[in-house]
Amino acid sequence: MNERATLKTIAKATGYSITTVSRALAGYDDVAEATRAVIQSSAQQLGYFPNLTARQLQKQRTDTIGIILPSVGPRFADPYFSLILAGIGDEIAVSGYDILISTRPPGPAELEAYRSIVEGQRVDGIVVIRTRLEDERIAYLAERGFPFVAFGRTTLDLDYPYIDEDGEAGTYELILHLAQLGHERIAYIAAPQHLTFGYNRLKGYKRALDDTGLVYHPEYVEVGDLTRRGGSAAAEKLLAKPLPPTAIVAANDLMALGTMNHLQQNGLRIGIDISVAGFDDIPAAEALGLTTLNQPIFRIGHQLSQMLLAVIEGQHLAEPKLVLKPKLLIRASVGPPA
């Protein structure tokens, strides 16, 4: 690395002051066009590029937004995260913003990362994804008054902008569909219940059972860890019941895939001997004919970006709270009970 050209370098080279050099390059009109030309050509020749860190310090803004991701291995392979990230990154880029990503295990280190990023002034705003019912991250950001938007609601009594899916309504519709097909023993592989979406989706399951006159049996509900493996393990337990379910609904597609794996290994024909459904509509779902609920995560990422930028600029949000109903996609993995 050869030494970098700074404003001072150019100032020395051209004989003008640092101020003038700065203003010339920034396009201010209190510098003569002739001098501007001289300065610009000198800058060009020296390969000058402004030190963005210094600029950030001075301007007190970073043109960067932060996202903290849960680590814990390849779980991140969860298409959910990559899609939302793509949506956010794509959209935020057109406004000239970048994304700062910290990966932390959930827990104290995670909150510490939020503090570090916020108090350390490394970003102008934050997107919180996969909210929890009592989300300390949101509590912190709201209390701190720092610009942020969330993908997901909480049970906290706080006023903050978010987008969320209506996981309850989606699951409700799906269960209803199964009930109408004649299923009476519908098992559910739930997501961890401290996660908002996990809680809401399970709520939809229970409400649908209620409304269709079916009884809610806790033994037909397993909690999974959102991975394929977890889905497979839960399916195994459900199949071992004295009276196995005729349909298994998973709280996300990844677990539904795991369920399908396990069922097939046991010689069951999906959609004929037993029905399976998921939630998310990840790319593999279509390929496998998995009945699921689609939410346009990529576009939600776009919208979250736009909302966050508005918040950062202190604009008033027309719709600070958005709850989107997912779309039921019926595919071959679901059929009437055997």
Add this chain to the structure above:
Amino acid sequence: MNERATLKTIAKATGYSITTVSRALAGYDDVAEATRAVIQSSAQQLGYFPNLTARQLQKQRTDTIGIILPSVGPRFADPYFSLILAGIGDEIAVSGYDILISTRPPGPAELEAYRSIVEGQRVDGIVVIRTRLEDERIAYLAERGFPFVAFGRTTLDLDYPYIDEDGEAGTYELILHLAQLGHERIAYIAAPQHLTFGYNRLKGYKRALDDTGLVYHPEYVEVGDLTRRGGSAAAEKLLAKPLPPTAIVAANDLMALGTMNHLQQNGLRIGIDISVAGFDDIPAAEALGLTTLNQPIFRIGHQLSQMLLAVIEGQHLAEPKLVLKPKLLIRASVGPPA
């Protein structure tokens, strides 16, 4: 946002100088334990947190590495990117680093982003992923002498650290396997040929045909855009040939999935009427029984991180160039020709 506490605030509050406050908090031993205690408690009470931007400016390092991702919509959903990102992020985090992500469309804006991030001193190092045969990004970084590692080789005559898969050997082995099963018309859906991995994988295909006495027919090769849709479109063209292939190999799993979709829609049974194989072993591949080549992308991300950190610290790399052979996974999507 209430006003932030700085070193100056603490200095005023405690009566010590900024220097002493700074050194007390940084743990230097030239400050009395009594004063340190006073300063620490004051910092605590004022909720002090160092401004990381200022620190970066002073220390001339950011503890951040940069990655520039191609934008272009949901394509990013490509599990490739999310996996490598997860691998890098996970590993880099344990050393206290963060990741700065810019998403740019390939082209001049992309190179500009590299310049901005490098010259603007926003990161200490960069990971270049999905290299191209003549990669201007690598040319730039190498010429600039900036710390970086790449996932992928180039044809440039430059000495830089990288990890790459042996896409040629992998594809070669796969084609060989098909040939041994008796396939004679093996079609290939290639990746764009300016991408290193695309070029290498196709090379393996050609070499395998040669070595097995099969003839390379250009009309059995389509170039796809790496998406499901692209795979499906390519498969359609291949099926329309006067003498359709008995096996279709795609340069990545996503296109293989698209191919499977298309074939199934046309009533063909995968692995029986026609064989399909991919490359990458994305999560869906196992679920669908897709024969493919596995490369441990997540772990490669880990290794790339470690290499980059070593480069940043100026260490000598034991193995600056690594080419990994992918592992052939034979699944139900492949069988003898009908």
Add this chain to the structure above:
DNA sequence: TAGATGCTCCAAAACGTTTTGGAAGAGAGC
């Protein structure tokens, strides 16, 4: 008692930028 040694502390410079508040000089108007 002079000098040396340790322990605490701090002023100032530095990182590289932007912004503030003029100053110097030229030309215009009276």
Add this chain to the structure above:
DNA sequence: GCTCTCTTCCAAAACGTTTTGGAGCATCTA
């Protein structure tokens, strides 16, 4: 000749940190 207004420029402060190179003072040694 004097004031006013433009135009062009710049010194200095500011953003918040770390580092450099001492200074002041008490205690110890010879």
